[in-house]
Amino acid sequence: MVIDLITTIIFVSFAFVMTVQSVKLGLGTWEEPGPGFFPAFTTIVIGTLSLVHLISQVRRSRTKEKTEFDLGPQWVKVFGLMVITFLYIQFLWDKLGYLISTTIWLVFVFKLGNIQSWKKCLIISVGIVIISYILFVKVGQCFLPKGILGF
Amino acid sequence: MESLHHLIFGLGIALIPQNIVYCFLGVLYGTLTGVLPGFGPSAAIAILVNIPGEAASVVTCLDGYQMAKQGRAGPAIGIAAFGSFIAGIIGVIGLMALGPPLADFALKFGPLEFICLIILGLSMVSLLSTGSTIKALIMAAFGLFLGTIGVDPEYGGFRFTFGLTVLSDGVGLIPAVMGLFGISEILLNVEAGEGASSIVQAKIQNMLPSFKDWMESKWAILRGSLIGFFLGLLPGGGAMLASFVSYTVEKKFSKHPERFGHGAIEGVAGPESANNAAAQSAFIPLLTLGLPSNTVTAILLGALMIHGVIPGPVLISQNPEIFWGVIASMILGNAMLLVLNLPLIPLWVKVLRIPYSYLFPLILLFCVVGVYTIANNPADVIVMLVLGVIGYGLRKLRYEPAPLVLALVLGPLFERSVIQGLKITYGNLWMLFTRPICLGLLFITVLFLFIPYLMKFKQKAVDSGFKE
Numbered sequence: 001m002v003i004d005l006i007t008t009i010i011f012v013s014f015a016f017v018m019t020v021q022s023v024k025l026g027l028g029t030w031e032e033p034g035p036g037f038f039p040a041f042t043t044i045v046i047g048t049l050s051l052v053h054l055i056s057q058v059r060r061s062r063t064k065e066k067t068e069f070d071l072g073p074q075w076v077k078v079f080g081l082m083v084i085t086f087l088y089i090q091f092l093w094d095k096l097g098y099l100i101s102t103t104i105w106l107v108f109v110f111k112l113g114n115i116q117s118w119k120k121c122l123i124i125s126v127g128i129v130i131i132s133y134i135l136f137v138k139v140g141q142c143f144l145p146k147g148i149l150g151f
Numbered sequence: 152m153e154s155l156h157h158l159i160f161g162l163g164i165a166l167i168p169q170n171i172v173y174c175f176l177g178v179l180y181g182t183l184t185g186v187l188p189g190f191g192p193s194a195a196i197a198i199l200v201n202i203p204g205e206a207a208s209v210v211t212c213l214d215g216y217q218m219a220k221q222g223r224a225g226p227a228i229g230i231a232a233f234g235s236f237i238a239g240i241i242g243v244i245g246l247m248a249l250g251p252p253l254a255d256f257a258l259k260f261g262p263l264e265f266i267c268l269i270i271l272g273l274s275m276v277s278l279l280s281t282g283s284t285i286k287a288l289i290m291a292a293f294g295l296f297l298g299t300i301g302v303d304p305e306y307g308g309f310r311f312t313f314g315l316t317v318l319s320d321g322v323g324l325i326p327a328v329m330g331l332f333g334i335s336e337i338l339l340n341v342e343a344g345e346g347a348s349s350i351v352q353a354k355i356q357n358m359l360p361s362f363k364d365w366m367e368s369k370w371a372i373l374r375g376s377l378i379g380f381f382l383g384l385l386p387g388g389g390a391m392l393a394s395f396v397s398y399t400v401e402k403k404f405s406k407h408p409e410r411f412g413h414g415a416i417e418g419v420a421g422p423e424s425a426n427n428a429a430a431q432s433a434f435i436p437l438l439t440l441g442l443p444s445n446t447v448t449a450i451l452l453g454a455l456m457i458h459g460v461i462p463g464p465v466l467i468s469q470n471p472e473i474f475w476g477v478i479a480s481m482i483l484g485n486a487m488l489l490v491l492n493l494p495l496i497p498l499w500v501k502v503l504r505i506p507y508s509y510l511f512p513l514i515l516l517f518c519v520v521g522v523y524t525i526a527n528n529p530a531d532v533i534v535m536l537v538l539g540v541i542g543y544g545l546r547k548l549r550y551e552p553a554p555l556v557l558a559l560v561l562g563p564l565f566e567r568s569v570i571q572g573l574k575i576t577y578g579n580l581w582m583l584f585t586r587p588i589c590l591g592l593l594f595i596t597v598l599f600l601f602i603p604y605l606m607k608f609k610q611k612a613v614d615s616g617f618k619e
Contacts, residue, residue: 007548011289018296018311025310030578035303035310038566042296049289056285074344081341082540089519089532106512112341113508124509132516142524 015047097147161475202333214418239485242431281412298562334539375424383429397425
C-alpha cells in the first residue's frame with residue numbers, strides 16, 4: 001500500500017517536471033503548435049490521472065483496505081542478474097567480442113539459475129555460444145563484435 | 152468469374168517449379184528468423200515464453216502465454232497457425248475483389264481521420280488490461296509521452312534526451328517490447344524461484360485445437376480477419392492497431408470477458424488472424440496505387456522498381472503476370488506456412504518442459520542478440536535492460552505494459568496527425584465533426600465506451616421492474 005502510494009507520487013512528480021520541460025520547449029499556439037505541445041498534453045494527462053489515483057488510494061487507506069506487494073524469495077538474484085548483464089554489455093561485449101564475453105556472462109547467469117557445478121556451467125555455456133555463433137553469424141549473417149579473437 | 156480466370160492465370164505463374172522453390176525458401180527463412188526472440192514476430196515465441204517479437208504480437212502474449220502455462224500451448228499455437236491461414240485466404244480474396252475501390256477509400260484518410268482512428272484505438276486501452284482501468288490509462292499516457300522522446304518530427308530538435316545519444320532516435324519499439332515483456336517476465340520468474348521447475352506445471356494437453364476450441368474461435372477468426380483486412384489498408388500504424396482492436400472486440404463481444412487475460416483462446420485466434428489479414432491487405436495500396444503502407448511493402452516497391460516494374464493503377468493491365476502472380480503466391484505461401492508450422496508444434500511444446508534455470512539464459516541471450524542486431528548498437532540493449540527493470544517494477548505494482556506498448560506504437564502517428572490537423576484547420580479541431588469518416592469513427596468509439604454501461608442500466612431497469 002505504501003509502495004503504491006509512493007509510486008503514484010512519483011508519477012505525479014514526473015508529470016510535473018516533464019510538463020515544465022515541455023513548456024520550456026515551447027507550446028506554440030493552437031494554429032501553430034510548438035515542440036512541447038504534445039508532450040505537455042501527455043504529461044498533464046499523466047499528472048491528472050495519477051492525482052485521481054492518489055486520491056482514491058488515500059481514501060482506500062482510511063478504510064484500511066490493503067493491496068499486496070511482496071518481493072519473492074530470490075529478489076537478490078534479480079538484482080544480480082541485471083548487474084552482470086549490464087556489465088557484460090557495457091564493458092565486455094565490444095572489447096572481448098561475442099564469443100568470450102558471452103561465455104563468461106553465461107557461466108555466471110547459469111550459476112545464478114542454481115546450477116551447482118561451475119564445470120557444468122562452463123561446458124553448457126561454451127556449447128551454447130558455439131551453436132549460437134553458427135546460427136547468428138554463419139547462417140543468419142548477423143554482425144556480432146569480434147573482439148580480441150578477430151572472428 | 153473474370154477474377155477466377157485471372158487467379159488461375161496467376162496460379163500458373165506461381166506454380167512454376169522455380170517460383171515454388173523461391174516461395175518455400177522465403178517461408179522457411181521467415182519462420183526460422185521469426186522463432187528467434189528479437190529477430191522477428193512469432194506467435195510461438197509469444198505464446199511459449201511471453202516475448203513478442205513485434206508490437207502486433209503483444210496481445211497474443213496476454214492469453215497465449217497463460218494458455219501455455221495451463222498446458223495448452225499446442226492448441227494456442229495451432230489456432231494461431233490455422234487462424235493466420237484462414238485470415239490470409241480471406242485477405243487474398245478481399246484483395247482480388249475489393250482492391251482498387253478500397254485503395255481509393257484508404258486515400259481519403261487524412262490527419263483528422265487518423266486522429267479519430269487513434270482515439271478509437273486508445274479508447275480500447277482499458278479493455279487490454281485485466282486490472283485497474285486508471286492504471287491502464289496512466290500507462291497509455293506514459294506510452295504516448297515515451298513516443299515523444301527523440302527528434303521532434305516537426306521542428307527537428309531533440310526532446311527529453313538529456314544529452315544521451317542513445318535516446319536521440321527515441322525509444323525503440325523492439326527494445327521496449329522485449330524489455331517490458333520478455334526481460335520483465337524473466338526477472339519475475341527468477342524472483343519467484345522458478346529455477347528447477349519448467350514454465351508449465353500442468354499436464355500438457357492436446358497438441359492441436361479441439362472441436363471446442365474451434366467452436367470458441369470461429370467467430371474470432373472471422374472478425375479478426377475482417378478487422379485486420381480493413382485496418383491493414385491504412386498506412387502507418389493501421390496494421391499494428393489491427394491485433395489490438397481485434398483483441399478488444401473479442402473481449403467486448405465475449406459472454407465471459409473475465410476469461411480474457413487468463414487463457415481465452417479467442418484472445419489468440421482473433422489477434423493472430425487480424426495480424427495476417429492486415430499483412431495481406433497492406434499490399435492493396437502498393438499494387439493498385441504504388442503507395443507502400445509499411446516497411447515490407449516499401450522494400451518490395453524498391454525491388455519491383457529495380458526490375459523495371461512500376462506498381463500502380465496500370466500494373467494490372469501492363470504487368471498482369473506480376474499482379475496475379477503475387478496474389479497466387481500469397482495463397483501458396485499461406486498454405487506452405489501452415490504445412491511447415493503444424494508439425495513443429497510438438498517440438499515447440501517440448502520447450503516448455505526445459506527447466507527454467509536452463510531456459511531463461513537462452514531467452515535472455517536471444518533477446519540481447521536480437522536487439523543488438525537492429526542497429527549493431529549495444530546502447531539499444533541497455534535501453535532494453537532498463538525498460539526490463541522498469542517493466543518488472545511496474546508489473547509488481549500491478550501496472551500492465553500492454554497499454555504502454557499500444558500507446559508507444561500509436562503515439563508518434565497521433566502526434567503527427569494532431570499537429571497536422573491543427574495546422575490545416577487553423578486550430579479549429581471542431582472540424583472533426585464535419586467529416587463523415589471522422590464522425591463514423593467517433594460514433595464507434597462512443598458505442599464501444601458506453602454500450603456496456605447502457606446495457607447495465609437497461610438490465611437494472613428490467614430487474615427493478617421484475618421486483619415491483
